[in-house]
Amino acid sequence: MDENIFIATPDHVSLEFEFAGPGSRFSAYLLDFLYSVLLMIALILLMLFTSAAGIRSLVSLLRGEGSWIASWGTALLIFMLFAIHWGYYVFFEGLWHGSTPGKRSLGIRVIRQDGLPIGFREAALRNLLRVADMLPPPCYILGGLVAHFDRHGRRLGDMVAGTYVIVEKFAPAGRSGAAWATRIEKGGSRQALTLPRGTVSPQQIGLIEQFLARRHDLNPERRDRLVWQIAEPLLPLLLEDHERVAQSPDRTARCEQLLLEIVELAQSNRPKSTAAKQPSPTLF
Structure with missing residues (x-):
């Protein structure tokens, strides 16, 4: 097994x-x-x-x-x-x-x-x-x-x-899948975010929010790997050049900045009554 x-x-x-x-x-x-x-x-x-x-x-x-x-x-x-x-x-x-x-x-x-x-x-x-x-x-x-x-x-x-x-019981900055699976939303209370070339789903927004909240608890290697996995499929939606971001010496910081912008846009578009009901999904 x-x-x-x-x-x-x-x-x-x-x-x-x-x-x-x-x-x-x-x-x-x-x-x-x-x-x-x-x-x-x-x-x-x-x-x-x-x-x-x-x-x-x-x-x-x-x-x-x-x-x-x-x-x-x-x-x-x-x-x-x-x-x-x-x-x-x-x-x-x-x-x-x-x-x-x-x-x-x-x-x-x-x-x-x-x-x-x-x-x-x-x-x-x-x-x-x-x-x-x-x-x-x-x-x-x-x-x-x-x-x-x-x-x-x-x-x-x-x-x-x-x-x-x-x-289900993982170290705080270690294996993360089980906790994510138990708390990640299916999109009922968040709203999708429309960008120039597509839409960011409620599930993606939940993952982004949780990553940004816990990024400082991760070691540099895991932090870089996770932020790239989350941000990479979103680059075309933000009109960002994939190769340029991928080869950037400050790729982690650049991707985190893009994710922050997405969250800010999502929160600004979210009705107050909906935002107040958001349970924090967890990726960790």
């Missing part, structure tokens, strides 16, 4: 992600399993003791009466357990963009293959296949074997949903 992967974002920035190892994934699963079991117990007790029919059924079962009640009750219980267990993962991974209480505790997260956060669709797909990954239940032997032989450590659910499980 590879330890890292580089993913080119829609804005032509190459980000590095570290795959989560089997130890952290299994530990996160155990925590989530414990939480889901506690949730199941709480819901079952709530249903039993808040329903007269539930209390009568429980009394009948304790007395050994009503075999048909026991059969239907067992079937219903099995269905409920599956629905709660499956729904737990879909709810949290969809709502928290690839995270669950267990994953959050271990510092790992699920992302799409393009580096963006997953939604409810991906969460539902990858967890529907959890039943197959658990074979033979509850050992996860099939899922473990598939993940072991896959170079990206994916189980069957990840392959179908097109997802990776990556490490």
Whole structure:
């Protein structure tokens, strides 16, 4: 299994992600399993003791009466357990963009293959296949074997949903992909910026703002590489000569100045009511 992967974002920035190892994934699963079991117990007790029919059924079962009640009750219980267990993962991974209480505790997260956060669709797909990954239940032997032989450590659910499980906790100025994937916007609250020869997307503006906010924390080599990756596709939009900027002895400073100009233009064109709602996306 590879330890890292580089993913080119829609804005032509190459980000590095570290795959989560089997130890952290299994530990996160155990925590989530414990939480889901506690949730199941709480819901079952709530249903039993808040329903007269539930209390009568429980009394009948304790007395050994009503075999048909026991059969239907067992079937219903099995269905409920599956629905709660499956729904737990879909709810949290969809709502928290690839995270669950267990994953959050271990510092790992699920992302799409393009580096963006997953939604409810991906969460539902990858967890529907959890039943197959658990074979033979509850050992996860099939899922473990598939993940072991896959170079990206994916189980069957990840392959179908097109997802990776990556490490989220990075050093402040080190590997940056996971944090970017968890917080970068999809363009809902920012507005695109129209330039002489094209448009700067809301996602690009978010990346630029975060880079400028953290550029002084980067070592010179990484700072130069990142600013060039962000600025290069924007040069034609600004009527800048690509070769001249690329060969400039002060390329980093020149690119940063161009990015600053883009941000200033974007902020001046942004309605105040929209600007006030901007959560800071993060590239780091």
